Amino acid sequence: MYQPVTAEIISIGDELLYGQILDTNSKWLSEEMDKIGIRVVRKTTIGDDKESMRQAFVAASEKVNIVLMTGGLGPTKDDLTKNVLADFFGSQLVLFPQALEDVKRLFESRGRELSDTNRAQAYLPSNCQYIHNEVGTAPGMWFEEKGTIWMSMPGVPHEMKHLMEKAVIPRLKEKFTLPVIYHKLVKTVGIGESWLSDIIGTWEDQLPSHIRLAYLPSLGEVKLRLTGFGENQEAITREVDEQIGSLLPLIEPYVYGYNNDTLSSAIGHLLVQKGKTLALAESCSGGYISHLVTGIPGSSEYFNGAVVPYHNVFKESILGVLETTLVSHGAVSEETVREMAKQVRLKFNADYGLSSSGVAGPGGGTASKPVGLVWIACDDGKSCKTRKLQLTQDRTVNIHLTAVAALNLLRETVIQKSN
Amino acid sequence: MYQPVTAEIISIGDELLYGQILDTNSKWLSEEMDKIGIRVVRKTTIGDDKESMRQAFVAASEKVNIVLMTGGLGPTKDDLTKNVLADFFGSQLVLFPQALEDVKRLFESRGRELSDTNRAQAYLPSNCQYIHNEVGTAPGMWFEEKGTIWMSMPGVPHEMKHLMEKAVIPRLKEKFTLPVIYHKLVKTVGIGESWLSDIIGTWEDQLPSHIRLAYLPSLGEVKLRLTGFGENQEAITREVDEQIGSLLPLIEPYVYGYNNDTLSSAIGHLLVQKGKTLALAESCSGGYISHLVTGIPGSSEYFNGAVVPYHNVFKESILGVLETTLVSHGAVSEETVREMAKQVRLKFNADYGLSSSGVAGPGGGTASKPVGLVWIACDDGKSCKTRKLQLTQDRTVNIHLTAVAALNLLRETVIQKSN
Numbered sequence: 001m002y003q004p005v006t007a008e009i010i011s012i013g014d015e016l017l018y019g020q021i022l023d024t025n026s027k028w029l030s031e032e033m034d035k036i037g038i039r040v041v042r043k044t045t046i047g048d049d050k051e052s053m054r055q056a057f058v059a060a061s062e063k064v065n066i067v068l069m070t071g072g073l074g075p076t077k078d079d080l081t082k083n084v085l086a087d088f089f090g091s092q093l094v095l096f097p098q099a100l101e102d103v104k105r106l107f108e109s110r111g112r113e114l115s116d117t118n119r120a121q122a123y124l125p126s127n128c129q130y131i132h133n134e135v136g137t138a139p140g141m142w143f144e145e146k147g148t149i150w151m152s153m154p155g156v157p158h159e160m161k162h163l164m165e166k167a168v169i170p171r172l173k174e175k176f177t178l179p180v181i182y183h184k185l186v187k188t189v190g191i192g193e194s195w196l197s198d199i200i201g202t203w204e205d206q207l208p209s210h211i212r213l214a215y216l217p218s219l220g221e222v223k224l225r226l227t228g229f230g231e232n233q234e235a236i237t238r239e240v241d242e243q244i245g246s247l248l249p250l251i252e253p254y255v256y257g258y259n260n261d262t263l264s265s266a267i268g269h270l271l272v273q274k275g276k277t278l279a280l281a282e283s284c285s286g287g288y289i290s291h292l293v294t295g296i297p298g299s300s301e302y303f304n305g306a307v308v309p310y311h312n313v314f315k316e317s318i319l320g321v322l323e324t325t326l327v328s329h330g331a332v333s334e335e336t337v338r339e340m341a342k343q344v345r346l347k348f349n350a351d352y353g354l355s356s357s358g359v360a361g362p363g364g365g366t367a368s369k370p371v372g373l374v375w376i377a378c379d380d381g382k383s384c385k386t387r388k389l390q391l392t393q394d395r396t397v398n399i400h401l402t403a404v405a406a407l408n409l410l411r412e413t414v415i416q417k418s419n
Numbered sequence: 420m421y422q423p424v425t426a427e428i429i430s431i432g433d434e435l436l437y438g439q440i441l442d443t444n445s446k447w448l449s450e451e452m453d454k455i456g457i458r459v460v461r462k463t464t465i466g467d468d469k470e471s472m473r474q475a476f477v478a479a480s481e482k483v484n485i486v487l488m489t490g491g492l493g494p495t496k497d498d499l500t501k502n503v504l505a506d507f508f509g510s511q512l513v514l515f516p517q518a519l520e521d522v523k524r525l526f527e528s529r530g531r532e533l534s535d536t537n538r539a540q541a542y543l544p545s546n547c548q549y550i551h552n553e554v555g556t557a558p559g560m561w562f563e564e565k566g567t568i569w570m571s572m573p574g575v576p577h578e579m580k581h582l583m584e585k586a587v588i589p590r591l592k593e594k595f596t597l598p599v600i601y602h603k604l605v606k607t608v609g610i611g612e613s614w615l616s617d618i619i620g621t622w623e624d625q626l627p628s629h630i631r632l633a634y635l636p637s638l639g640e641v642k643l644r645l646t647g648f649g650e651n652q653e654a655i656t657r658e659v660d661e662q663i664g665s666l667l668p669l670i671e672p673y674v675y676g677y678n679n680d681t682l683s684s685a686i687g688h689l690l691v692q693k694g695k696t697l698a699l700a701e702s703c704s705g706g707y708i709s710h711l712v713t714g715i716p717g718s719s720e721y722f723n724g725a726v727v728p729y730h731n732v733f734k735e736s737i738l739g740v741l742e743t744t745l746v747s748h749g750a751v752s753e754e755t756v757r758e759m760a761k762q763v764r765l766k767f768n769a770d771y772g773l774s775s776s777g778v779a780g781p782g783g784g785t786a787s788k789p790v791g792l793v794w795i796a797c798d799d800g801k802s803c804k805t806r807k808l809q810l811t812q813d814r815t816v817n818i819h820l821t822a823v824a825a826l827n828l829l830r831e832t833v834i835q836k837s838n
Contacts, residue, residue: 020635
C-alpha cells in the first residue's frame with residue numbers, strides 16, 4: 001500500500017503565540033504541500049525559545065520525512081533557529097562566503113551599509129546547504145539529517161514563498177516519489193457557496209472517489225478545487241478536465257478563470273485580447289479597484305487611469321458630473337454613477353468606464369441611504385450597465401465587495417460586447 | 420521569581436492541515452490568553468486522527484497548566500475528540516441528561532427532529548464537567564486531570580468564542596492567580612529592524628527582566644512591543660510608560676503611533692488636528708495609497724481625492740504636468756513627481772499634494788531607470804520635499820513600500836510644518 005510522504009510545519013515566533021499576528025504562512029505551506037501530494041500531519045507553533053525549539057525538533061524527527069520551519073531568524077532574534085539547529089545536529093556555525101557575498105550585494109543594491117548584525121547572518125551551521133534568499137537578508141538552510149529533510153526559512157511571507165517556489169518545492173519533487181496528482185481550480189464570482197452547491201450537487205455526487213472537490217470561499221468569490229489522484233499523469237489530467245467539462249455548463253456565467261487567475265488578471269487578459277482600455281471613477285471604493293487592476297504586471301497596456309473624487313465638489317470640477325444630478329439624486333445614486341462612468345471614460349479616452357459610489361460606513365448612513373448601500377456602473381460608450389448593492393456594516397468588507405462586484409460587472413460587459 | 424501560568428492550544432481538523440481554512444481560532448485564543456496574563460507556550464495543529472491526538476495530549480500534559488482544544492467534534496467527525504479524551508483519562512462515555520435536554524431544546528427551537536447522531540452528542544466522558552453550548556450542538560467539556568485543566572470546544576468560531584467568554588475565561592481567572600500585565604506597542608516607520616536594534620541596543624539591555632521587548636517587523640515598518648508583568652496595574656503601567664519615555668528620544672523621528680494606530684490612521688489624526696487636507700497623484704503606486712487613506716473611517720474629513728494618471732499622456736491632460744518636463748526628464752524623475760504633487764494639490768484645492776512615479780516591474784526597467792526605482796514628492800504650497808527610492812524586483816512589494824515611504828514623507832512634512 002502507498003505510504004504517503006509526510007511533513008510537519010514548525011512556525012517560530014513569540015508574536016504567533018501572543019496572537020499579535022495571524023499565521024498565514026503555515027496555511028500557504030499546507031496548501032503547497034497538498035498540491036504536490038505531501039501530507040502535512042502536524043503543525044507546531046512555538047516561541048523564540050531554545051528549549052521549545054529543541055523539543056519540537058526531537059518530536060518532528062520521530063514523526064515525518066520533511067520539516068518546514070519558518071521564523072526565528074533575523075538579527076534581533078539572534079538567529080535563534082540556526083543556533084538551535086547547529087546544536088541539535090552537533091555541528092557549528094561557520095562563515096559561508098557566498099552568503100556574505102549575497103547579503104553584501106543586497107545592501108549595495110539598496111545603497112546601504114552592511115551592519116555587523118547583518119554580516120553575522122552569513123554564519124550558518126556547517127552541515128547545511130545554503131540557499132540564497134534573493135529578496136531578504138535571512139538565508140534559507142537545507143539539511144538532510146536523521147533520515148529527515150529540514151528546511152529553515154525566514155518568517156517574512158514573501159521571502160518564505162520565494163524560497164519555497166524557487167528552491168524547496170523543486171528539490172522535494174526530486175527527492176521523493178510523489179503520487180501523481182492533478183489539481184485544477186475553477187474560480188467563480190457573483191454566486192454564494194450554498195447556491196453553488198445547490199446547483200452542482202448532483203454533479204458532485206457522481207464524482208469518482210479518486211477525484212476530490214473542495215469549496216474555497218473568500219469575500220465575494222468561491223473557488224472550486226478539483227484534485228485527482230492516480231498513477232498516470234496524462235490519464236488523471238484528462239479525467240479531471242472531463243469532469244470540469246461537464247461542470248462548466250452548470251455555472252458558466254460565474255466562472256472567470258482557473259488556477260492562478262485573479263478577477264483582475266482575468267479582466268486584463270480579456271482587455272488585451274480585445275485591444276480595449278479601461279478607466280475608473282472610484283468614490284466609496286477609494287482607489288481599491290485601481291490598486292487591484294494595477295497590481296497586475298503589464299496593466300499599463302489596458303489601464304488608462306483613475307480618478308478618486310472623494311468629495312462631491314470634485315465629482316463636478318474634475319469628473320464633470322452635473323451639479324443638478326448630485327443635487328437632485330445625491331452622490332449615492334444610479335444617476336451619479338452613470339455620469340461618473342461616462343465622464344471618466346471620456347476624460348481618459350478609454351473604451352470602458354467603471355464607477356462606484358456608496359456608503360462604506362461606519363458613519364454617513366441615513367434611513368434612505370443606509371451603511372452598505374452601493375451603486376456601481378459600467379459604461380462602454382453605447383450603453384451603461386448599473387447595479388445596486390446592499391452590503392454589510394463593515395467598512396473594509398464593503399470596500400472589498402464593491403471592488404469585486406464592479407470588476408465582475410466590467411467582466412460581464414466586456415464578454416457580452418464580444419458576443 | 421514569578422512562575423507564569425502556561426497554556427497550549429490544540430487545533431484539531433484535517434481541513435487545517437490541508438490548508439483549506441485559515442486557523443483564526445488559535446490567534447483569537449492566543450490574544451485572549453495574553454490579555455489575562457496566561458502565557459501560550461505552544462500551539463499544535465493535528466488532523467482528525469486518534470493517534471495524533473493521543474500524542475498531542477501526552478505532550479501537552481507534560482508541559483502546561485491549561486490545554487485549550489478546538490475541533491474534532493460534531494457528528495460528521497464522530498466526536499473523535501471526546502472518545503480519545505475518554506481513553507486518555509481512562510474514563511468512559513456516559514449519558515449527561517442535561518446535555519440531552521439542551522440539545523433537544525435546541526432542535527425544537529429550530530423546528531427539527533433530534534437525530535440519533537445528535538442524541539449521541541449527549542454522551543460525554545464521565546470525568547468531565549459539562550458546559551452548555553447555547554449556540555450549537557457540540558457541548559463544551561472541562562476536565563481537571565493530571566494537574567492540568569483541559570477544555571474541549573467545537574471548532575466553529577462563534578461557538579468556541581461563546582464558550583470561552585461565557586464559561587472558560589471566568590473559570591480560569593478563578594482557578595489561577597494571574598499576573599497583572601501591560602502591553603504597549605510603539606510603531607516605527609522609515610528604519611530597518613537591524614538599524615533600530617543598533618540604536619536602542621543599550622536601552623534594551625537595561626530593561627528589567629519583568630519587562631520584555633519584541634520586534635515585530637513588517638514591510639517598511641517595525642513595531643516594538645513592550646510587555647510588563649507585575650502585581651500592581653498602576654505600577655507596571657507607569658514603569659512601562661517610563662521605559663518608553665526614555666526610549667522615545669532615541670527614535671523620535673521614526674515613531675508614528677502606538678497600539679492600534681496605523682500609518683494612515685496616524686496621518687489622519689495629524690491632518691484632522693491641523694485642519695489640513697490631502698490629495699494624491701499616484702503613478703506606480705496605482706491607487707494603493709488612496710486605498711490606505713480611505714480605509715480609515717472618517718477620512719472624507721481630510722482626503723479630497725486622488726488621480727491615477729497611469730499613462731503619461733494623462734499626466735499632462737488631466738494633471739497638467741508640462742510636456743517638456745516629461746520629455747526632458749521622463750515620467751520617473753524628480754521633476755515629474757514635483758509637478759504631479761503640486762498640480763494635484765491645486766486641482767483638488769488641498770493643503771498637501773503627495774505623488775509617486777516609478778518602475779514597479781517586473782517589466783519596464785532600463786539601465787538608467789531599473790525596476791524598483793521610484794520617486795516620491797510631497798508639496799505643501801511653500802516647498803516640495805522629494806525622495807528617491809531603490810526598491811526590489813517584486814511588483815507587489817514595490818507598490819507597498821512606495822506607499823509606506825510616501826505616507827511617511829507626508830507625515831514628516833505635516834509634523835515639520837507645525838514646528
